[in-house]
Amino acid sequence: MKVSQIIEQRRPMWRELENLCERMNSAASIKKLAPETICRFTTLYRSACADLALAESYRLPPNTVDYLHRLVALAHNQMYRSKRYQWSTWKDKIFVQTPAQIFNDTSVHVAMAVFWGLFILSAYLGAGSPVWPGFAEQVLGETQLEQMENNFKGFSGRSWGENNFMAGFYVINNGSIGLACFIMMLSVIPGFITLAFNAVVLGCSFGVMLKSDSPEASANFFNFVTAHGPFELTAIALSAGAGLKIGVSWWKTNGYSRIDNLIKTARETVPIAMCAVSLFVLAALVEGFISPHPETSFPWILKGMVAIFSSGLLMFYFVVLGYPRETLEGRF
């Protein structure tokens, strides 16, 4: 058979396959297709594969070969479509695999230890410890200390509309903080510097406000930060841990090629990063609706209970659910 005849004969089938590919572009449109049409698609796809093999083996013109490559690729995309989120496996992922992974992850341990260690130490030194006199002034500066006290002296709470607005603002703000921690940690050393800086500044602020000369500012400060503190601070350390995990995989390759190890580690990091995102969103909601001044939201005792409950929830999730069990062996 002549080449021109082959092309003439096959062209309607190629056109049909092309049209079917267009019709199958969205998942919703596939559901509307009749079973016979889908069967027809598979037949046409296999036929196009055979035509491509023929075109490459015989002397078909390059533009025909090129076209068939694209057509087969297009049909291949529809034949083997993207794998969606498997909702049925999410229960296992969220309540079994993720806490166990976080519990066992060295990068998360290091980030948590650095963050909470420096946070507690700075809070102790910032509260006027004789070990390092003038620590708070050196870290925060006289001006910022004064400004912080004044801000919380005049803190009079928010209306419900403002609460809604601020919750939205905190979602964006917390997301940016988490992203910054994560990104900086990819370059390990600058990441540690950023994490340490955040821990020292936050810890020092807590220490200063604990021993503030103004009881009103101190009370307002703890009234505001108590409820959302556990979620937000843990999320910062967790996102830093996720970033550190990828950062370390650049040079600690565990026998894999550098790029393969990066790809593998990046996939492993997703549950940790998603956990951090969830905590940031929870923190933003608590910060928006529960944390404001007791006159417009909840009394301090209730905020204290929220803090205890959220800390307990975190401990339960990371320690109780994450504790290694025999049934989990071999999953990681």
Next chain:
Amino acid sequence: MQFGTDSSHLQPLDTTVRVAAPEKIGFQYQTVGPFRRLFAYLLDVMFIGFAILAAIFIGIILFAVVGSIFGINGGNYFNELALALLGALLVFTAGAFWFYGAVCETYRNGQTFGKSIAKIRVLSVDGYAIDGVQAMLRNLFRYIDIFPTIPASLFVVFSDEFSLAQLPTCLIGLVCMIISPKFQRLGDLLSGTMVVLVEPKWVPDLTQFSDARVQQLAALIPSDFPVSPSLAKALATFVESTARLGPELSGEIASPLAAPLLDRLGFPQETDHQLFLAALYYRTFSQFNDEEIDTPRTLAATFSPSPISTEGEAVQSSAVVPQISPPTAQPTISDVE
């Protein structure tokens, strides 16, 4: 083109990626460079912008409806409702920017709406469709690819209110794409993905010739003249490119290919090279095939100046030499479609 003596391991200088399908066929994808991807991204940003505008519009309508139902014409309730809606809008904006790419690429088979228009698709490096985790990862690392940022205040068009704003330069992503043979940005490298073209170029057809001399000359080419696959490819590439190359460049390209073939066939070198290659193309793809060679040899011999002997030795003949010399006008080569 390949360089060096041992070139077997060298890859051609192109942007294609070969994929093996379970149907035991290898096919190619063309990877996509930064400009087409930037176009798709800008379209996506535009769509997100429209979605935000739509959300604002819905918010305003909601605002008006609530006001009319409860008879609120202003005052504190109005302000509170406005602030609450603004908060919801902030959450919607953050969600749209953070999850639009990941959700679209997972549920729309590797394509956002912008990518659909730009005819590009995200795939795993093995050629298969991506999964939700890959979509999430490559979109998360976009925030690194856009670095470093520069202060917006460098540009005089921005007023003082934007003095703290930063503009992305996308240098990290761009450098990664330049280095990577598959045009992968950092997010693609870490998630094991690539972006490919999904546009079928055209429905192929053979080149048709309006110049009658092409068929005449084709008839003079011995029917058993072997055309190797590489020669067939070269012929087709040349003929299909003639229209866009122009007569001078076509002539320049035709000579090195046509001259040895004319020698081999014993045709006079004065034969127009482009016309000869067009005739050989016509003979290879449109006129003859291996099973259907029945052109009378006697006729070919009559017009052929020097028939090729089976031993590869040219036999001189006193037959009529075809009077095919460079034409006054170039052969017209036009695609049917």
